[in-house]
Amino acid sequence: xxxxxxxxxxxxxxxxxxxxxxxxxxxxxxxxxxxxxxxxxxxxxxxxxxxxxxxxxxxxxxxxxxxxxxxxxxxxxxxxxxxxxxxxxxxxxxxxxxxxxxxxxxxxxxxxxxxxxxxxxxxxxxxxxxxxxxxxxxxxxxxxxxxxxxxxxxxxxxxxxxxxxxxxxxxxxxxxxxxxxxxxxxxxxxxxxxxxxxxxxxxxxxxxxxxxxxxxxxxxxxxxxxxxxxxxxxxxxxxxxxxxxxxxxxxxxxxxxxxxxxxxxxxxxxxxxxxxxxxxxxxxxxxxxxxxxxxxxxxxxxxxxxxxxxxxxxxxxxxxxxxxxxxxxxxxxxxxxxxxxxxxxxxxxxxxxxxxxxxxxxxxxxxxxxxxxxxxxxxxxxxxxxxxxxxxxxxxxxxxxxxxxxxxxxxxxxxxxxxxxxxxxxxxxxxxxxxxxxxxxxxxxxxxxxxxxxxxxxxxxxxxxxxxxxxxxxxxxxxxxxxxxx
Ligand SMILES: [Cu+2]
Numbered sequence: 001x002x003x004x005x006x007x008x009x010x011x012x013x014x015x016x017x018x019x020x021x022x023x024x025x026x027x028x029x030x031x032x033x034x035x036x037x038x039x040x041x042x043x044x045x046x047x048x049x050x051x052x053x054x055x056x057x058x059x060x061x062x063x064x065x066x067x068x069x070x071x072x073x074x075x076x077x078x079x080x081x082x083x084x085x086x087x088x089x090x091x092x093x094x095x096x097x098x099x100x101x102x103x104x105x106x107x108x109x110x111x112x113x114x115x116x117x118x119x120x121x122x123x124x125x126x127x128x129x130x131x132x133x134x135x136x137x138x139x140x141x142x143x144x145x146x147x148x149x150x151x152x153x154x155x156x157x158x159x160x161x162x163x164x165x166x167x168x169x170x171x172x173x174x175x176x177x178x179x180x181x182x183x184x185x186x187x188x189x190x191x192x193x194x195x196x197x198x199x200x201x202x203x204x205x206x207x208x209x210x211x212x213x214x215x216x217x218x219x220x221x222x223x224x225x226x227x228x229x230x231x232x233x234x235x236x237x238x239x240x241x242x243x244x245x246x247x248x249x250x251x252x253x254x255x256x257x258x259x260x261x262x263x264x265x266x267x268x269x270x271x272x273x274x275x276x277x278x279x280x281x282x283x284x285x286x287x288x289x290x291x292x293x294x295x296x297x298x299x300x301x302x303x304x305x306x307x308x309x310x311x312x313x314x315x316x317x318x319x320x321x322x323x324x325x326x327x328x329x330x331x332x333x334x335x336x337x338x339x340x341x342x343x344x345x346x347x348x349x350x351x352x353x354x355x356x357x358x359x360x361x362x363x364x365x366x367x368x369x370x371x372x373x374x375x376x377x378x379x380x381x382x383x384x385x386x387x388x389x390x391x392x393x394x395x396x397x398x399x400x401x402x403x404x405x406x407x408x409x410x411x412x413x414x415x416x417x418x419x420x421x422x423x424x425x426x427x428x429x430x431x432x433x434x435x436x437x438x439x440x441x442x443x444x445x446x447x448x449x450x451x452x453x454x455x456x457x458x459x460x461x462x463x464x465x466x467x468x469x470x471x472x473x474x475x476x477x478x479x480x481x482x483x484x485x486x
Contacts, residue, residue: 034485035116037403037461042114045138048089056081056106058149058159059099065231066241070188073100073157079236080181080260081161084147086139088167095134098127104154106135108163109298110145110282110442112425113137115462120150120424123463142167143282144256144300146181156193156262156471164256165282174254174304178245182257182295182316182325184229184264193262196227197472201384217265217320219294219350220418221447224320225263226381226472232264232318232325239339242313244328249309253329254278256302259295262471265418265445266316267294267350268301270329271343273312275303277351283427283440285356291348294319296420298443298469301351310334315343353430356439363437364429366455370405375421375466377413377446379478386415386468386478396480399466401458403486410453411446418447419473423482424464428456443469461485
């Protein structure tokens, strides 16, 4: 059976299993060695002795996007879902009550947590419809993270929430904090994510007016995305009905930006302000001033700004798609420019990941390389056969490392599209073209025809997914795993 028929079959059966099927087993044999290894690593994590409880209730509901109502899926009633927040070393106990009509999961994107709480099959079983499950894990490091299901297209229906881990010892050089979650939106107002994926897979794109193939961006090396959406959101609101963040002039504001979209990179700028990038995917970088940041799906950037006097739009351009999402920063009476306003900062110094370098404290300093891994990205729009290390039978070959090894991983993109590649359970370090160490990240944009090298330490045993964070590419099969116990 071809992968495509496998996918169509599983969709027709009403299930939304993540379609990585070929590389991993749905019902792994009991692995006592793995359980012991996971427990050993968990014991070595910092422990505060405090437990933070939270609840997420995925369900069908109607959300108000700002004068536009959408029948969709959400955690509770809001887009994004409720903030989950704890300190380093706290045990998070998050109870998920699945009120959906199909299995779901919650993946803690970016957190190097214990493998059996990762929220992605096969490491963690999905939660059946009507059932509850409590994810329990220690938050090992501070940072800006997010939570979303690892089941089919669920995240594209609005199931996502920011997750922040604080370090009480960290000197926060800011007066206020603004969490900004970006998304591309169609559920309940345009074709459903399922219809979009079916259209992409069956190449009926001509019959779907919202889908275009002329989305183009020089920053992304060509084709910017498969889908043009009816709306782009900041914190659940469309551009003409933005949320407003209030501060005082002169205050330093830490903005934590999360790209929760499915098929859209955003270029983000705050009108009238330069931004100092302080963190990439939760890890500190040498502070670097830019005018905007480019963010692929799954990436997070923390920036600080010094608030000016007035009302300023934060504009997230849907890169290559001729549309924007936005919110407002308000520090004084004033009228913000109209919704289509594009601040000059968007075309100033654009912060792409290669401009940043980890601080010495989090530099991996991997002098040696024990194992060279390669992830060959393949596929295209015509056949919609996206894959990582494709095998002849339509599957994906897993990557092999051993516990404690220092790994070099090269993403070799043979396709004509960019892919935001995400590794679970680890934060790798980008290796710049000249060999110098770059930013720590768990999700990185790999441009068309680019070879991009990253390095990581295999210090968190288990079965970890590695995939493209374009929801449709992932569902079409652009996913493999890294599996190690000893
Ligand atoms: Cu992709």
